Amino acid sequence: MTDADLFRALGNERRLQILAWLKDPRAHFRPQTDGDLVDDGVCGQLIAEKLGINASTLSEHMRILLGSDLILAKRIKQWTFYRRNEARLQMLAAAIGTI
Numbered sequence: 001m002t003d004a005d006l007f008r009a010l011g012n013e014r015r016l017q018i019l020a021w022l023k024d025p026r027a028h029f030r031p032q033t034d035g036d037l038v039d040d041g042v043c044g045q046l047i048a049e050k051l052g053i054n055a056s057t058l059s060e061h062m063r064i065l066l067g068s069d070l071i072l073a074k075r076i077k078q079w080t081f082y083r084r085n086e087a088r089l090q091m092l093a094a095a096i097g098t099i
Contacts, residue, residue, distance in 0.1 A: 006092070009068035014051060015061050019070060021050065022084045035076045041083030 009015055021028040025037040029046050048058040062082060065071045069088045074081045 005064075006068045006070075009064050009070055012061070012064075014053075015065055017051070018047060018061065018065065018082075019084060019089075021047070022071065022082065025083070034079060035074075035081045038083070040074055040076060041072070041081035044080045044082060047082065 022042060025042050029037055029042050029050065031037070032043050032046060035041065035043065044055070044058055044062065047062075048055055051058065062071065062073070062080075065082075066073055070085055070092075071082050072085050074083075
């Protein structure tokens with residue numbers, strides 16, 4: 001991952017919105033059948049529904065966020081669940097604070 005990848009990930013309003021929602025998933029998403037919203041992450045289908053986009057568009061956003069290491073993905077059955085990579089986000093916040 002390069003700095004350009006990170007800035008690309010953060011340079012999109014929808015990706016920033018996803019990160020904000022994933023910070024407190026219980027406040028932003030309905031309960032899901034499989035997986036815990038916090039421990040396992042939020043099903044990609046729920047994120048796509050909330051954004052009003054299709055699965056392929058969401059897949060591109062998530063690919064970029066995953067590539068920048070800002071989120072983590074977990075497969076449960078046929079679904080992919082996403083949660084924030086808090087360690088990476090804390091490192092990023094610390095680095096930005098020193099600039």
